[in-house]
Each structure stands twice: as C-alpha cells, then as structure tokens.
Amino acid sequence: MSPSRSAMAEPTADGRFGAFGGCYVPEALIPACRTLEQEFRTAWADPAFRGELARTLKLYAxxxxxxxxxxxxxxxxxxxxxxxxxxxxxxxxHKINNVLGQGLLARRMGRTRLLAETGAGQHGVATATVGALLGLDVTVFMGAKDVERQELNVFRMELLGATVVPVTTGGQTLADATSEAFRHWVGQSETAHYCIGSTMGPHPYPWMVREFQxxxxxxxxxxxxxxxxxxxxxxxxxxxxxxxxxxxxxxxxxxxxxxxxxxxxxxxxxxxxxxxxxxxxxxxxxxxxxxxxxxxxxxxxxxxxxxxxxxxxxxxxxxxxxxxxxxxxxxxxxxxxxxxxxxxxxxxxxxxxxxxxxxxxxxxxxxxxxxxxxxxxxxxxxxxxxxxxxxxx
Missing domain, CATH: 3.40.50.1100 (Rossmann fold)
Incomplete structure (x- = not known):
C-alpha cells in the first residue's frame, strides 16, 4: 500500500475504520456518545479551543x-x-496530551466530574492532575491487581484529590476497570464525562483520542x-x-x-x-x-x-x-x-x-x-x- 494520509483520516459516519470501530453501547449511552461527537467536532473546529489546548500543553505539560x-x-x-x-x-x-484535551472539552460541555479507567496508573494520574487543574472531581476505576502492583500511582492519584475505586470482578485488571467505568457512566452521563485513556471504546473515542495524541x-x-x-x-x-x-x-x-x-x-x-x-x-x-x-x-x-x-x-x-x-x-x-x-x-x-x-x-x-x-x-x-x-x- 502506498503511503497516504487517508490511512488515518476521519472515520466513517458510523465511526468505523475499515471494518472496525462502531458504537456498541447500551441505549442509555447513545445520546451521550452522539453529544460527545458533536461537541468534539465543534471544539476541534474552534481556533479558541485549539489555541487553549496548545497553550496548556506548552506551558503546563x-x-x-x-x-x-x-x-x-x-x-x-x-x-x-x-x-x-x-x-x-x-x-x-503521553497520557497528559489526551486528558488535557478531554478535560477542556468536558468543562466546555458543562460537566463537573471525570470518570476514568486505568491499568498502569499513568492515565489515572493524568486524569487526577487535570481534574485538579480544572476544578473537576475525579473518580478512577482500577483493577485490584493493578492497585497492588502500582501502589505508588494510586497514592499519587489520591494525593491529587481523586477517588480510586479498586475493581474486584473478573481478572481484576484493566479490562474490568473499563467495564466498571462504563457502568457508572450510564447513570451519570449528564454530569460526568468518561475520560477514556486510549484509542478504544465507542465512537467517537478512538478518533478523538488519536487526534489529541x-x-x-x-x-x-x-x-x-x-x-x-x-x-x-x-x-x-x-x-x-x-x-x-x-x-x-x-x-x-x-x-x-x-x-x-x-x-x-x-x-x-x-x-x-x-x-x-x-x-x-x-x-x-x-x-x-x-x-x-x-x-x-x-x-x-x-x-x-x-x-x-x-x-x-x-x-x-x-x-x-x-x-x-x-x-x-x-x-x-x-x-x-x-x-x-x-x-x-x-x-x-x-x-x-x-x-x-x-x-x-x-x-x-x-x-x-x-x-x-x-x-x-x-x-x-x-x-x-x-x-x-x-x-x-
């Protein structure tokens, strides 16, 4: 395949990159995902938002x-x-790049809380950091096994003011923390923003996170x-x-x-x-x-x-x-x-x-x-x- 920027262009209208992607979430979260896509598109096209993110990445990150x-x-x-x-x-x-983008977007949307999953703890630390910077409450879900092997990052998150919730279901690692974060977002999507830490999840997250990174x-x-x-x-x-x-x-x-x-x-x-x-x-x-x-x-x-x-x-x-x-x-x-x-x-x-x-x-x-x-x-x-x-x- 010859090199082409279109290989990493915007996904299709239904959030797909070729055969992959999409938005497979409970019906209760469909409006939240659609709103997030609309808000991201508007913000990403706004020079003021892009300028604030660029300045914060330079002067803070x-x-x-x-x-x-x-x-x-x-x-x-x-x-x-x-x-x-x-x-x-x-x-x-690198986690700070994405979280600053999502944090500024959440504030623009009027959200007052950030939910996050974390495995190694770096995304959780970044989310706790941005929450402190922007005045947003933060709850981080983390597999119980990861809480044990990443004790230092758990302490860092708590020191920054975040609440860390150990997840004891399943394998007690990143996948289980992600599932728990989704469950909490279902009932809190009007006040909380789920700050996904990677290019995964339902559309528009994989595209949005890639653009922030x-x-x-x-x-x-x-x-x-x-x-x-x-x-x-x-x-x-x-x-x-x-x-x-x-x-x-x-x-x-x-x-x-x-x-x-x-x-x-x-x-x-x-x-x-x-x-x-x-x-x-x-x-x-x-x-x-x-x-x-x-x-x-x-x-x-x-x-x-x-x-x-x-x-x-x-x-x-x-x-x-x-x-x-x-x-x-x-x-x-x-x-x-x-x-x-x-x-x-x-x-x-x-x-x-x-x-x-x-x-x-x-x-x-x-x-x-x-x-x-x-x-x-x-x-x-x-x-x-x-x-x-x-x-x-």
Whole structure:
C-alpha cells in the first residue's frame, strides 16, 4: 500500500475504520456518545479551543518533548535509534496530551466530574492532575491487581484529590476497570464525562483520542526533518495496548515512506493472536475463545494488560500500512535494563515492549544495520521500579 494520509483520516459516519470501530453501547449511552461527537467536532473546529489546548500543553505539560539520540545503544546495535521522549511530559507519560484535551472539552460541555479507567496508573494520574487543574472531581476505576502492583500511582492519584475505586470482578485488571467505568457512566452521563485513556471504546473515542495524541507524531515529524538527512526515519515503532501513543505517533508519519511497527505484549497480542469481536463498545481484534468469550490478557506491564486493541490499529494491520509484532515479559525486562545502563533512561515497562523489538530485530532483515528508527518512549519507569526490583531478584 502506498503511503497516504487517508490511512488515518476521519472515520466513517458510523465511526468505523475499515471494518472496525462502531458504537456498541447500551441505549442509555447513545445520546451521550452522539453529544460527545458533536461537541468534539465543534471544539476541534474552534481556533479558541485549539489555541487553549496548545497553550496548556506548552506551558503546563511541557511540550514539545524532545527527540533524543540514543548514542551508545545505537552504536551497540548498529542502527540509529531516536527516542521521542513522552516520559518527559508532565505526569511522566503521553497520557497528559489526551486528558488535557478531554478535560477542556468536558468543562466546555458543562460537566463537573471525570470518570476514568486505568491499568498502569499513568492515565489515572493524568486524569487526577487535570481534574485538579480544572476544578473537576475525579473518580478512577482500577483493577485490584493493578492497585497492588502500582501502589505508588494510586497514592499519587489520591494525593491529587481523586477517588480510586479498586475493581474486584473478573481478572481484576484493566479490562474490568473499563467495564466498571462504563457502568457508572450510564447513570451519570449528564454530569460526568468518561475520560477514556486510549484509542478504544465507542465512537467517537478512538478518533478523538488519536487526534489529541496526534501532537506526538506531528512534533516528531518536524524534529526528524531537522535531525535526519532523509527527513524521515526508516522505521517508526511504539508499544500498543489500546494504542494511543502509537496512533498519535503513526498519524505523523502515515503519509511518508516510514515503516510503522506496533509492539504488543505477547500475552495480550490481540492483533497477533486474536480475532474480530466486540468489547467495550467497539469492534476490533480481541483475544477470545471459539465461543466468542473474551480471554484474559497477561503482561508484565499493567498498561498493556488488555485483551483488545484500538479499532484503527486493526484497520492499519489489515490494510498493510502498519505491522504488529509482540515482545515477551523477559525481553521487556532485558530492554528496560539495557536502556537504563546505556542511556541513563528508566523507561516504563509499556515503552520497553517497543525497545525489546528493536533489540531483537536490529541487524536482521526486519531492521537492517544502518537503519534509522524513531521509538516513542511513552512513559517513565518510576512507577514500575518496585515491581521490577522483585522480578529481577
């Protein structure tokens, strides 16, 4: 397929990217989704809204984030590795880009509360942060297992004034937290905005979140134009759970010759091991059995511990514009330690999935020596330090 910006254009009127997407929600939420789409379209076309978001991203979130050459690691691998440093954004990840957009939109809509789901806790922290900034109450739903392994982020959310609700149903991870957040939104949609953290959920969320995260790819495109003789990297790679950091990054390069590579968790590889199905209001690749029952995902990183993937990623995979691979927990832990000891950067376990693929592929036909690679470092690894310490014992 030849590069084309239309590969990541606006979805169809019914919220689809090719065969995927849609809006499969209870009847009570249909008006809320339609209102949200209308309000987002109006706001996104309003220079005042776009200007306020851009100013806040710059003055509060710390954008633009830099592109850092990984000099020592590049020399070791034989490829030119560049890191888009979302770990340096306020709150420590790319999540702030989307939440600031949704928070400003919620305030514009007259909503007084934000509901959110979180796995690794970074989206929850970002939502709590924006709630404090804008004067909005925040309730965050988090799987009980994730509450235990992300204790520091739970404390951060509570310190910022948010209420954290442990979810004890199902596998007690991200998928269950998402289900609980949806259940609460059904009865509170007139006063509360559900601030979904990734490019998942019913239309217009996958499109809206991608547009709020597009700033990553657009910044990186300009930065690569200054850094690279060819102007664009050979390969653009990012980790994929729901897929917001990857979607935002890919949006900046989809109309170039760059190869787009998304890296899933081996135990949650919806594209690599799943089949089409419906979950949390959208149609996409899911981990499910022969009877259509959703299977529990597994990943060392709570942020990728989800059995599905955003519908636009499914479309990019089926169209051939992007390809999706996976990394094992052991590869991820090795990548985390390698980056820390060669570049002095402690990255999130989620981000280290993308790096794990680069370490594995460098010097092979997948990533020939001399290639230039842009990797989105979606978050910092402070949140994972206690967990990693136990895993590496």
């Amino acid at each position: 710390g954008r633009p984030t830099p592109v850092t050459p990984a000099t020592r690691l590049s020399a070791e691998l034989g490829v030119n590795l560049l890191l888009k440093r979302e770990d340096l954004a306020h709150t420590g990840s 597009r700033v990553i790819g657009e910044e990186a495109r300009g930065q690569c134009a200054e850094l690279l003789p060819a102007g664009v990297p050979d390969v653009v790679v990012a980790c994929v759970g729901g897929g917001s950091n990857a979607a935002g990054t890919f949006a900046g390069f989809v109309d170039t010759s760059a190869q787009l590579v998304g890296v899933e968790a081996a135990g949650g590889a919806a594209i690599g091991s799943g089949s089409p199905g419906i979950l949390h209001g959208f149609d996409s690749y899911l981990l499910q059995d022969d009877d259509g029952q959703v299977l529990e995902a597994h990943s060392v990183s709570a942020g990728l511990d989800y059995p599905g993937v955003g519908p636009e990623h499914s479309h990019l995979a089926d169209s051939g514009r992007a390809r999706y691979v996976s990394a094992t927990d052991d590869e991820v832990l090795h990548a985390l330690r390698k980056l820390a000891q060669t570049e002095g950067i402690l990255a999130a376990l989620e981000s280290c999935h993308a790096l794990a693929w680069v370490l594995r592929a460098a010097g092979t036909s997948e990533l020939p020596s001399g290639s230039t690679v842009l990797l989105t470092l979606s978050g910092r690894g402070d949140k994972d330090a206690a967990q990693v310490r136990e895993l590496l014992k």
